[in-house]
Amino acid sequence: MTDQFLHDLLGRMTTDEKVAQLMQLATPFFKGASNSGEITGPMVNMNVTDETVENTGSVLGAWGAKEIKAIQERHLQENRLGIPLLMMADVIHGYRTIFPVPLAIGSSWDLELAEKSAQIAAKEAAVSGIHVTFAPMVDLVRDPRWGRVMESTGEDPYLNGAFARVQVEGFQGDDLKNNTDTLASCVKHFAAYGAAEGGRDYNTVNMSERDLREYYLPAYKAALEAGSEMVMTAFNTVDGIPATGNKTLMRDLLREEWGFDGVLISDWGAVKELIPHGVAANEKEAAEKAIKAGLDIEMMTTTYASHLKELIEEEKVDASLLDEAVLRVLELKQKLGLFENPYRGADEEREKEVIRCDEHRQTAQDLAAKSAVLLKNDNVLPLKKEQKIALIGPFAEGNDILGPWSFLGSTDDAITVKAGIEQKLNKEVIAAKGSDIETGEDDDLQKAIKLAGEAEVVVLALGEASEMSGEAGSRTNIQLPAPQLKLVEEIVKIGKPTVAVLFNGRPLDLHGVIDKTDAVLEAWFPGTEGGAAIADLLYGEVNPSGKLTMSFPDNVGQVPVYYNHFNTGRPKGAPDAQIRYVSQYLDSPNAPMFPFGYGLSYTTYAYDQFSLSRETLKKGETLTAQVNVSNTGKVAGEEIVQLYIQDKVGEIVRPLKELKGFEKIHLEPGETKTVQFTITEEQLRYHHADLSYTSDPGEFVVFVGPNSAEVEAQSFELE
Template identity: 35%
Template sequence: MTKYLIIICSVLLISFRLQGQPVYKNAKAPVEERISNLLSLMTLNEKIGQLCCPLGWEMYLKTDKGVVPAEKFKNLMNNRPIGSFWATLRADPWTQKTLITGLSPKQSAEAINSLQKYAMEKTRLGIPILFAEECAHGHMAIGTTVFPTSIGQASTWNVDLIEEMGRVIAQECWSMGGNIGYGPILDVAREPRWSRMEETFGEDPVLTGILGSAFVQGLQVKDNAGKYKFYSTLKHFAGYGIPLGGHNGNPAQIGMHQLFSEMLPPFKMAVKAGAKTVMTSYNSIDGVPSTSNRYLLKDILRKQWGFNGFVFSDLGSIEGVRGHRIVANVKEAAAASLKAGTDVDLGGNAYGKNLENALQEKLISLADIDSAVSHVLRLKYEAGLFENPYVKPTDAAKLVRCENNKTVALKVARESIVLLKNDNILPLEKSIKSIAVIGPNADNIYNQLGDYTAPQERDNIKTVLDGIKESVSAKTKINYAKGCAIRDTTQSDIPAAVKAANQSDAIVLVLGGSSARDFSTEFKETGAATVSAQKEKLLSDMESGEGYDRSSLDLLGDQEKLLQAMLKTGKQLVVIYIQGRPLNMNTAAEKANALLTAWYPGQEGGKAIAEVLFGDYNPAGRLPVSIPRSVGQLPVYYSLGKQNEYVEGTSSPLYSFGYGLSYTTFEYSGMKCKKTGKDSFIISCEIKNKGNREGDEVVQLYLKDDVSSIITPEIMLKKFKRIHLDKGETRKIEFELTKEDLSLYNQQMEFVAEPGTFTVMLGAASNDIRLKDKIELK
């Protein structure tokens, strides 16, 4: 009897506990009920905390007993439980986290677990934290895999590969405890003087939107239970890639048609692909800062596109609304941004210090706060964080920068290399007797990695010199000389480079730029580097990367002198540009025997470049951005069409969008246009590899609306495919054009497909159209 009584009491006790459990903790309750219940239990202070995303790298301490929460973190959480942290695992000169002071992948997972445990167990309601990290070309933390920057990713024109890369980046970041990856960057970039072009997919909205959507689908993986493991953040909404004068954050001087037709489509495509978070931009459009632009954030993003995630500000961009002088103080900026639809304050001070007073003064309503908080909580529930907030540190140790991930980085690097010129010098013979490897970017690990990169162990990075050493025969003599730096001229030794060149049968000259920050770099509060008066003896190499806008595109320092010196030797000369933006290539294009750009190719870049130089890989990268001849041509992008010539010379770019050479040749034939429905068509052709080796071709479909109610570009990319063909192989390629592809925004800003004829163009580049035909929409 006693036994049964104990069982009955136990069942009743369990039942009582279950009934007493708040709905927001019940994993079986509908998400919306859980959100509503939690909101009803939260104080105003706790709600505001969910809308704050402070900087995270000061939130942990490394001790003899492991990684533990710092007092600063405990004070923050005790005062106001914070909803999310940014860059907790970030390591770079700004955060002052080095290979010694930073965290290994395993320690990173332990750090996040310790912070999450404090939030779950030491705060009143136990709400888990979202940890957001920089992930545009790899997780910006120590020990992770470094991929080519976005402009290089775009040069692959390979949708499946970019999705695969996204999965690798997500896997590495979530195994270390991250929940959100900042990326992809979907700014359509048409201003190469701008410091952040390297972070973009280039000048075209379709290429940007398709590759960006693939990146999103790679990042936003789910577990077997259908819960999100990781979220993507789209940056920067909107119009950020065309700043006035090339100055970072300057206004976008743009009309509504161009905004809707060219700047917004990549974001719309990525939202359709499932992106769950969006970041606003620093700039303004037509006098309205993006961070407080209700039309952008609510009318377009949420109402028209159906976005159901949450919106981050960029770091300090809410305070920037005050900087635009459309409000009197940061309190009014916070109120305007919240009401406009910016849910989370990256930085945390604008909302943390002002929303309570703004509510008391009726600048905002409690409904405004509750709406934003619900957007944040929904993602926490969809990720299953209330039930499973922790990660396994052993997974991070095993998964991060594993052999598979390095292989993917090598694939992206290979496919990103664009061969611009080749006078039959490439590929080089591996048995070459001697080769000179010259230039400031020939053996500098950080110069080939780009901005938003963590400190690296030397043996993790393959430079061009490393790659060449591994590729040539044991008998080949390699003569290396740096020659000069990127910017500094006090340490140049061009005579040593000339001597090395004269002792060699061929020269590989590696020039360009750098986004590498060092520990003497000064930073703004937003993390952008500042271009200040030089205080040290040597200028850093940094001439690109956030905050380093240019007034010209010329090679800096003594690089042009070095190039001229190499030309004067009379040796066969291969010039490689490692760069974050299109730099002046005129001399190399005219006089070098071969020219290629590798952008910032990541940790495997040197190996990939060497594979191209010596024929182990047939290059097939295509330019995602036009290469101008001078800044006087700007803006110069392919969809402007043919422009009037200048008095001083041509208006055409040096190299056009979509351009790139191969070691084989491809023939286009048999174009057919078949109507398959009321508003859809199948466009097909045959591609034949006519050369003596296998290779990839990027088939590009462009469109011209022959007569339209508003002005439309002469040529617009609509579809593309990267295909592999064996030598002699022929393949039929098909593209589908839908009503959406044929639509435009008319004078009433309605997205419609107007009746009429369209010219369909198939080719290998925007200036290399091989086939044309007409279709008609009735």
């Protein structure tokens, strides 16, 4: 297929057919779907005609090779020009083989395994007929009250950008047309969705353009540089204008400045939401603002279908805007090879072989193990197989461990903690729930107490239900629910060594757990093979290596609390500071309970001989930071060596530390490795007051260490 073919096709389309190409409808609208006609909820009032459906450009939420082929076949019979549908879905951290939630994947600091998980998700989804995934979400997050932190990789722009790149590459591969085991990637949510006020979903975002460019935009740009074919708009405002109708953000920055010529799609219903936002009086005005802002596909509202033709006839919208939007949609279909093969990779027989195959499940188990973060260990872990264990808590046998964006993942497929440990020990383990996730009964508590009294060691499996985080999962109380805290309190009274394993989608306030138990393992929502991975970790067959990519607050009142913050004119702890009149809380520390980059191991590491190759750096030159890292313990392990830099004096106040590099190394007991990082002037640049992206001459401090708080420092001058 040539570009001329697409232009000829566009020339044959009527205005109504063009407008319909920009509509995305859910599966029940389509005649070939098995649930066709089940139009419920808000869909009832959309007033979508059969003619519109016959010309619609894309489908939301269809799945399964048989189903998708049936929808496509019927559509091609009824579409006048035989234009195939795009099939899109939320394949966020797995299709049927579910990997850990993205915040957990971030905590692995394992880019290779993250890319492999995206490849597997794409392969399973593509063989089931899907063409596009709404992933990765690269929103920078600093507020654990926001439920969607589980879908991000954390609070750092550098690290988020690194994960954005590998996930896009994993989903898309090198050739969307000829490699049908791939998906087109849609990076989201553009822009700054993770900065919603109060951590409340869909809420206002208010920040300077400089902050936007410095911290929130880099990960989106990294995804686009990796080739992401699509971008999804955010629900929130940016500089007072909702992103979906924000011409400055979408057309001026995204398209003109960055050169993005792919497909821009709204989030669900976001075009019509310009009305309650208060920037459009009605649907017609919402459609006008969205198309002028550069939005191509409208997801699950009908402002384009109802008003775009009229707006063009009234000359309020130039017809060229419609043509360019439609052409972008057609070009994506061409890149995917849909005009030659509208069914692409959909294959019922191969579907059976690929989905949840042994290789995919093993990768999910490996990533779950590398994503877990050991937060505390008072010589309790690893457990010994001969120890009599009491497994207690709502997640002891609970299978709600996939997370809130697990798409087609089935909890029936999930390996529970009990099943994982039984498989490890090759014998039955007695478990008691002690309480439910949010409620408790005294009988359950007493059974748990009795079981704990008969054991040598207690493992408490605690956490949030998946619905307590994710989209619309905002919370002001980020402690474990009260019945679980009571369960912890009563069990530790027995005096047995106690390990807490946590399942959750956000950083938690761990008071009532961290101070009472002997060891705490943050497992997140670990996915399909979670229980097997946890058993490997508890019994030392895998040494924990995960490190936090989002700070855990000491108190929710500190939020937002993050490592790369600014200093103040009255910093706490300064040599000449007064006791009271400094930037501090009277009732809480400033520092988080656990900082960015933190995570323990079953071995210990020593950092020494940290040095810089030179004392000055000029543009065009490089400087090498070098440190020796030794495994001083008795077991092999993986250490994540982290490099941070501080610009001591800038035109704009600069963060106390910024991550600029990391390396994950394997060390046998007693082994030492030399880790080197290359520093260039480009890494020292930032957005100045005039938004120019340059560096300042002067002193810079380089930090190296196991996390953002425990570091060694050396300085150099940029000339």
